[in-house]
Amino acid sequence: MLESMFIGLSGMNAYSNGLKDVSNNITNLNSQGYKGSNLVFRDLYSSGSDLAYTGDGGGQGVSLALTQLDFSQGELRQTESSLDLAIDGEGFLVLEKDGEYFYARTGNFEIDEDGYIVLSGTDYKLTLLNENGRAEPVSVNSSRISQPEATTRVQFTDNLSSSSLGFTVADVTIFNANGEAADWSVAFTREETDPSGEWKVTVTDGNDNEIGVQTLKFNLGRPTEDSQELTFSDDERGYSVVFDFSENVTSFSSGEVSTLRAGDVDGFGIGDLQTLGVNDDGVFELQYSNEQTTELGSVALATFKDPQSIEQRSGGVFVNEDSRDVSLYSSSSELVGRVLSNRIEASNVELSSEFGNLILVQRGYQASSQVVSVANEMIQQLFQTRGQ
Structure with a gap:
């Protein structure tokens, strides 16, 4: 009976953790770029002194498996800023901070005082592909003026x-x-x-x-x-x-x-930087008052052999501990999606599904608590029998 009580407690613990994940999904309904997590419960069996997911021993209850992120695409919403970027399709924007790389599906970007394109309010710098195909941040400070060219x-x-x-x-x-x-x-x-x-x-x-x-x-x-x-x-x-x-x-x-x-x-006068953003080819482009344009390079997009290996952090940023798992592409590649300006990807949380999960978690917790309650009553009955 004590074992039954512990099994019931495992259910209460698993469903309590499940409620945490469901709550996190629901509260991030309007967080841009947020990827919801799926609930995966797994049964526990004992085999000798070890606990495993399968085995010949008796059932030992349930656990909430490692959180699985749902990487399905959220809605792409129109914005007024050309520095709002999102990806239509597969891939992640590559960000750099203090020599480390981070990843994001979308973001509001701005130009910092050093001319780097950074995630708004942070030090995460957007990277472009250099001539060697590597991701590196690029400053626009040296390109704020378009030099004149004489008419010939x-x-x-x-x-x-x-x-x-x-x-x-x-x-x-x-x-x-x-x-x-x-x-x-x-x-x-x-x-x-x-x-x-x-x-x-x-x-x-x-x-x-x-x-x-x-x-x-x-x-x-x-x-x-x-x-x-x-x-x-x-x-x-x-x-x-x-x-x-x-x-x-x-x-x-x-x-x-x-x-x-x-x-x-031909020829043109000096030009001041007017707008900047990503063109249809996924190339970061600067436009000047003299109607000239300059291309800084293709926005770096990353894919992973196992997307579940990356970890979601605050602010819609992801990290990856294994750099060997990353491949870099430009937006023109068929292996990744297109980078779009004036777009922000919304959260992919489906509220109706989360409400359904909320009911399942509540009922699971309620049922597990009933197991604990019944086991407690049986133990109490045993004590009463012993007293008689």
Whole structure:
């Protein structure tokens, strides 16, 4: 009867621990990236003096097995911040702190004072894959400014009407090596008595200062080979630009309507960092005010041979004691999911299932306590019999 009492106590202990796990799941219903645990109860049997899960001895009760994490994906919720990251599919974000690696499914990230991308309010740094395929944190401090690039070529396109006497392409913005901008105006004129295939090209700056004058010639509606590229320079301000008429430029009769335009202008001014986040390829990308972008590298994603070997910590962070169990990939790999900006993964706790488990744990505890109560009554009856 004492043995029955201990068996009942094992049930009360197991279900008490089960209630702890169910309670933890329910209270983390709204914790981002939280992975719920599954209840697994195992029977105990005795074999000689040892306790094991199987054996030829008598039953010794029940225990709550080691907690098994449920790694099914939670809902991906839209956010306003491009530094909110989540994974659509398999894998974990790789974080680094003081030389140790940690893992997370999702997180609100921010830029710290040293330029590192860190989990908000912590020192966990997001890692990117370097050229050797290793995960390392990267600072954006050296990339906060986009260096200017001088304009070297303006590609013109469309038709310069051979029936008109003049046309102007205004406000062609160009840059010098210092990022200083200038708006050039390009005037095309011809005399009515001049051959219709020759045009005088006059370039002036925003102050009506003449930059240069050259001749653009057409033959059968196409620029001649010797005038397909015309160079205009302003040595004082550091501008030297090639006007390229070699592709898609024509001069056919279209009344007084010309559609000639500067289709492509290279070069840009200095740019300030505007936004940063992960693009569709899982690459961390910086965008600047000058419409340029810089890629820092692919976000590192980790997978594990045995996901149950990792341990969940506070703040949606996981740890893994065996580094040999980890494999690293980029988001472009088919073996992992996609990293998404402006997303946060919600908890994967299913409330209805947890309420069901709550009832089962309660009934199990109640039944086990009845075993203890009956065993106690039987022992008490035995004492009373002995007294008689």
